[in-house]
Amino acid sequence: MNGNGNLRVGLYICHCGTNIAGTIDVKAVAAWGETLPGVVVSREYKYMCSDPGQQLIVDDVREQHLNRIVVASCSPLLHEQTFRGATAKAGLNPFFFHMVNVREHDSWVHEDKQAATEKAKDLIRAAVRRVAFHKPLEKKRVPIHPDVLIVGGGIAGIHAALTLANAGKHVYLVEREPTIGGHMAKFDKTFPTLDCAACILTPKMTAVKKHPNITLWTLSDVTQIEGYVGNFTVTVKRHPRYIIEDLCVGCLECIEACVYKQAKYPDEFNLGLGKRKPIYIPFPQAVPQLPVIDRETCIEFKSGRCKKTCVEVCGDRKAIDFKQQESTETINVGSVILATGFQVFDARRLPYYGYGKFPNVYTSLEAERLINAAGPTQGEVILRDGRKPKTVGILHCIGSRDENTNRWCSRVCCMYSLKLAHLIKEHTGAEIFNFYIDIRTPGKGFEEFYQRLLNEGVHFIRGKGAEINTWPLDPSEEGKLIIRVEDTLIGKIRRIPVDMVVLSVGLEPHADAGDVRRLFNISCSSEGWFLERHPKLAPVNTFTDGIFLAGCCQGPKDIPDSVAQAGAAAAESLALIDSKFVELEPNTAYILEEACSGCKTCIPLCPYSAISFVEAKKKAEINEALCKGCGTCVAACPSGSIRQNLFEDEEIFEEIKGVLAHA
Amino acid sequence: MAYTYFPGCCMHGFARHCQDSLYAVFNALGLELRELKDWNCCGATSYIAVDEYQAFTLAARNLALAEQAGLEVVAPCNACFMVLKKAQDYLARYSNLRERIEAALARGGLQYSGTVQVRHPLEIVIEKIGIKALREKVKRPLKGWNVAPYYGCLLTRPYTLRNGMTLEAFDQLIPALGANLVDFELKDRCCGGSLTGTIEEVGDRLVYILLHEAKRHNADVLVTVCPLCQLNVETHQKQFIRRDREDVNIPVPYFTQLIGLALGIPEKDLGLDRLLVPLDRVLEEHPAELRAAA
Amino acid sequence: MSPSFQPSVKYQKQLKRDLAAEILATPGGEKIYSCLQCGTCGGSCPLSGYMDFTPRQLIGMVREGFKQEVIESFSIWLCASCYECTVRCPAGIHVTDVMYALKRVAIREGIYPRRFxxxxxxxxxxxxxxxxxxxxxxxxxxxxxxxxxxxxxxxxxxxxxxxxxxxxxxxxxxxxxxxxxxxxxxxxxxxxxxx
Structure with a gap:
């Protein structure tokens, strides 16, 4: 015993309905329990987690003066908190409680009832011997920093930022491109309602810029994050725009004045379908409404001998600064929302579709730009060879549902393909063919949209487009892109000549998603999508407390789902902030200073960087708030000077002896 | 650089002109070929249609023999090349298959460990000699020749080439010889070789499509890297020239015949006279360039 | 042509499961149950235009036990082993190996046209x-x-x-x-x- 007078243990065995009692003879175990040294009360009960079950513990502590509690029931993950609460309610330190898992570890995994009963006894004996050595512990309360970092300024990041900012929280929104808006800013109209993407997105983008609670950093990357839930320290690298944000008024005269009279370089926002100058704004409604200079193409950067007509026209405002340097910001936040989005599948990976080889083969994202009134062709569908298409083939599932590329369904392609079919038909009057494996339209209003397309006379051919070629077998095919397909419903091989092909490319994790994952210490699914803590019940949480997910970085989703998820992530973040404090589990490691030799073995081993070396004392020191109780340092310390709460040597040895006492 | 040479049946039979030119070119490039002793037929694509275990045994026996020599194996026929690679792949992937095949090989005192590399001579030329060095060695550039490459199926299917090599890299061989590259979408589409002589009408059609497309691109020559493709495209061409009086008339040399010509190796050493559709017409149309540079 | 009034209903008792089991046991054929019936094989095959059943249909029929139709199909003899289907199949089925396996079954059971x-x-x-x-x-x-x-x-x-x-x-x-x-x-x- 540990200075608490005589050991008086209360032992409770839960039936969990028949989950435990169906395999383990709970009555026999309870009777046997009474014979264990130190056990004063031994009971079995149908559901220990129920209110009357918990009350049993409270009453027994008061009446029988118990000082230790052992409950043999389910997994600690499920009900450890419940029983610690009951123990505390009875007036004991909650850490005088210990839990035995006789369900997952015993009744669920064994069939032999007698052996299972014996195993339950062994586990309980170990717990009773261990709990005797438990010490009273206190949970640490750490205040939560109310500011929030959001990484990624697409629709998910924007929506989460506005939600939090409207709730009065300060948000740092970090975006690596020169403008926020993400993929949605590139879309023409949105399915199934056909409202214009820019019309619904740009007001939100402007609201971000105007909001007093939002600090927006574009052309920026998070390079480091330290700390723990409630108290993160984040380093953000801000790349130079070569425009001083505070001085620029966004008149854009500098672009007009550039020595390049004609736009010459492929324009990233239009996926190379249009051209831009070395000084440019990605698109007219970009936020922030500032030009950016591309140092790869700007003459001043290449030769230093430009006339700098841009600087001339900017005049006294002096907003152009060719010497602008990268800068670093360090901020403190209490929670983080990752909304880093996706990239589209690179259709060059499947050479048989001819993307990059045949000019009139487009990706769906390029097609969005082509039909967009603000796009490179002002919304006229003009092909790379200058023609207008009379026939168009849209090939679904390119880079989705395919063992050779990505195995998942990208969820949005069916609907955006239908939308593109409708819009291209509307713009050109062309005959449109969709090639699909399955049409998936489970969203609100989606099936109705599919019906609409069917009635518009768009062709739907069930068969994955197998290849695009340009070798004619008939004069009618000359000069065309020929789609070869098995029409699986009719049961015929068909060759369909078209003028334009749209490849409905799938969504995939960013090429650098792995770096982001490591940076924020979260998990990824095998495909590379960020992993939620629970697919149903914690869909926006990660396994790292205080870091939440929103939008496509967690998996392909459409705009409504991204926005809903962003709202959920914002709400989780708010709940965390408004709880004001986080309670940290006390199962942390601590150092017996007199025994520490200062060898520093532990320091590089700590996965949470919780150990530092105090030069003055020549001793290691553990930051309790950072320690997650993994025990790595405890095991590694050569002098045995690191101990861990709830895993003290005597607790563990007694537990082992208890198990081995099986007779 | 020395290699174990797995000729396959055709190089000793109807494709001896391919073999002659292969030896001549490898010799000129300082690459040595040592014929695998006691090799047997790889099983091709026919044997597996009767018994897959025996088919894999045939391939594995060759691989086991080649392992003893410890050199990379050069297989100049796409079918042999693929069948040997496939045997390696499947024996590595299917342990029950491997056990059975190993037991059979043990009967003949052979062991298979899967260590040998199977290579196509085209890979060797591109990788070991390189486009640049080859260009420098050309004595008689094939100036004015419009040459379409035809790689056939099995060079890149189902297995991709080693070291990230692509057909586009191979294409560069043609300009290196001084000829014009005729790029050609059908360059890796099936010529129907395995239907030759069985379902003739269908095989014919595939060759017809191939040659017409080559002609549409103004190819004078269709260069092959597989003796089976070579035979198939050549004989079928003769057939429908005779039958339909359709004069496509595109010579179909094996790639080492073309390299040999450009290197200035005497024509008789390259077996040019054994082609059914001779190169004479192309040689006549562009003789000056060819000879002048010699 | 006069209409035929023979019913073309397939009864469950006519189906034979052993063919699917044999294909599943063939190296390369183990994934036939992953087939999405997308038709990439048929769309890619240079011979599919000549086939009575496309590779996709054959795989569908193998899975469902239409053994007789499959083995009597002319398609299995048309496969020229060009592997176009195999490298493109989104389900990772080695269609060429499936075709080889079907040829083996047909040859073993002696089911093919005389003098073929x-x-x-x-x-x-x-x-x-x-x-x-x-x-x-x-x-x-x-x-x-x-x-x-x-x-x-x-x-x-x-x-x-x-x-x-x-x-x-x-x-x-x-x-x-x-x-x-x-x-x-x-x-x-x-x-x-x-x-």
């Missing part, structure tokens, strides 16, 4: 290989033609003559030297037919 060249060639190929270890295309073609379409020998002779004149026809067998040939034969026998 593909299985005859395959069997002659095997026979020649077992006796000499290598093949001789001239004799292989000759034997196949004799057994299937002897009249074709008449139309083929000019081509044969041209080949002969160019020294490309080898009339003698190209055998593996004796001891090695004997050992090869033993290996083939020991690995045996399907266990």
């Amino acid at each position: 060249p593909v299985p005859v060639l395959a069997k002659e190929f095997m026979r020649m290989l077992k006796s000499t270890g290598r093949t001789n295309e001239f004799w292989l073609a000759f034997k196949m033609l004799v057994k299937t379409t002897p009249l074709k020998l008449l139309t083929m002779w000019p081509l044969g003559l041209q080949m002969l004149r160019r020294g490309r026809l080898c009339l003698t067998f190209n055998r593996i030297p004796k001891p090695a040939g004997e050992s090869l034969r033993q290996m083939l026998e020991s690995v045996g037919e399907r266990q």
Whole structure:
């Protein structure tokens, strides 16, 4: 015993309905329990987690003066908190409680009832011997920093930022491109309602810029994050725009004045379908409404001998600064929302579709730009060879549902393909063919949209487009892109000549998603999508407390789902902030200073960087708030000077002896 | 650089002109070929249609023999090349298959460990000699020749080439010889070789499509890297020239015949006279360039 | 054409599951149940235009037990092993291996048109290989033609003559030297037919 007078243990065995009692003879175990040294009360009960079950513990502590509690029931993950609460309610330190898992570890995994009963006894004996050595512990309360970092300024990041900012929280929104808006800013109209993407997105983008609670950093990357839930320290690298944000008024005269009279370089926002100058704004409604200079193409950067007509026209405002340097910001936040989005599948990976080889083969994202009134062709569908298409083939599932590329369904392609079919038909009057494996339209209003397309006379051919070629077998095919397909419903091989092909490319994790994952210490699914803590019940949480997910970085989703998820992530973040404090589990490691030799073995081993070396004392020191109780340092310390709460040597040895006492 | 040479049946039979030119070119490039002793037929694509275990045994026996020599194996026929690679792949992937095949090989005192590399001579030329060095060695550039490459199926299917090599890299061989590259979408589409002589009408059609497309691109020559493709495209061409009086008339040399010509190796050493559709017409149309540079 | 009033309903009792089991056990055929029926195989196949059932349909029928239709299908003989379907199949099915397996079943059960060249060639190929270890295309073609379409020998002779004149026809067998040939034969026998 540990200075608490005589050991008086209360032992409770839960039936969990028949989950435990169906395999383990709970009555026999309870009777046997009474014979264990130190056990004063031994009971079995149908559901220990129920209110009357918990009350049993409270009453027994008061009446029988118990000082230790052992409950043999389910997994600690499920009900450890419940029983610690009951123990505390009875007036004991909650850490005088210990839990035995006789369900997952015993009744669920064994069939032999007698052996299972014996195993339950062994586990309980170990717990009773261990709990005797438990010490009273206190949970640490750490205040939560109310500011929030959001990484990624697409629709998910924007929506989460506005939600939090409207709730009065300060948000740092970090975006690596020169403008926020993400993929949605590139879309023409949105399915199934056909409202214009820019019309619904740009007001939100402007609201971000105007909001007093939002600090927006574009052309920026998070390079480091330290700390723990409630108290993160984040380093953000801000790349130079070569425009001083505070001085620029966004008149854009500098672009007009550039020595390049004609736009010459492929324009990233239009996926190379249009051209831009070395000084440019990605698109007219970009936020922030500032030009950016591309140092790869700007003459001043290449030769230093430009006339700098841009600087001339900017005049006294002096907003152009060719010497602008990268800068670093360090901020403190209490929670983080990752909304880093996706990239589209690179259709060059499947050479048989001819993307990059045949000019009139487009990706769906390029097609969005082509039909967009603000796009490179002002919304006229003009092909790379200058023609207008009379026939168009849209090939679904390119880079989705395919063992050779990505195995998942990208969820949005069916609907955006239908939308593109409708819009291209509307713009050109062309005959449109969709090639699909399955049409998936489970969203609100989606099936109705599919019906609409069917009635518009768009062709739907069930068969994955197998290849695009340009070798004619008939004069009618000359000069065309020929789609070869098995029409699986009719049961015929068909060759369909078209003028334009749209490849409905799938969504995939960013090429650098792995770096982001490591940076924020979260998990990824095998495909590379960020992993939620629970697919149903914690869909926006990660396994790292205080870091939440929103939008496509967690998996392909459409705009409504991204926005809903962003709202959920914002709400989780708010709940965390408004709880004001986080309670940290006390199962942390601590150092017996007199025994520490200062060898520093532990320091590089700590996965949470919780150990530092105090030069003055020549001793290691553990930051309790950072320690997650993994025990790595405890095991590694050569002098045995690191101990861990709830895993003290005597607790563990007694537990082992208890198990081995099986007779 | 020395290699174990797995000729396959055709190089000793109807494709001896391919073999002659292969030896001549490898010799000129300082690459040595040592014929695998006691090799047997790889099983091709026919044997597996009767018994897959025996088919894999045939391939594995060759691989086991080649392992003893410890050199990379050069297989100049796409079918042999693929069948040997496939045997390696499947024996590595299917342990029950491997056990059975190993037991059979043990009967003949052979062991298979899967260590040998199977290579196509085209890979060797591109990788070991390189486009640049080859260009420098050309004595008689094939100036004015419009040459379409035809790689056939099995060079890149189902297995991709080693070291990230692509057909586009191979294409560069043609300009290196001084000829014009005729790029050609059908360059890796099936010529129907395995239907030759069985379902003739269908095989014919595939060759017809191939040659017409080559002609549409103004190819004078269709260069092959597989003796089976070579035979198939050549004989079928003769057939429908005779039958339909359709004069496509595109010579179909094996790639080492073309390299040999450009290197200035005497024509008789390259077996040019054994082609059914001779190169004479192309040689006549562009003789000056060819000879002048010699 | 007068309409046929024969019902074309397939009854469950007519189905045979053993074919699917055999294909599943074939290296390369283990994924047939992943097939999405997308038709990439048929759309890619250079021969599919000639087929009575496309590879996709064959796989669908194998899975459902339409053994008779599959084995009697002309399609399995048309496969030229170009592997276009195999490399493109989104489900990772080695369609070419499935086609080989179907050929084996058909040859084993003797279900193919009389005098049909593909299985005859395959069997002659095997026979020649077992006796000499290598093949001789001239004799292989000759034997196949004799057994299937002897009249074709008449139309083929000019081509044969041209080949002969160019020294490309080898009339003698190209055998593996004796001891090695004997050992090869033993290996083939020991690995045996399907266990």
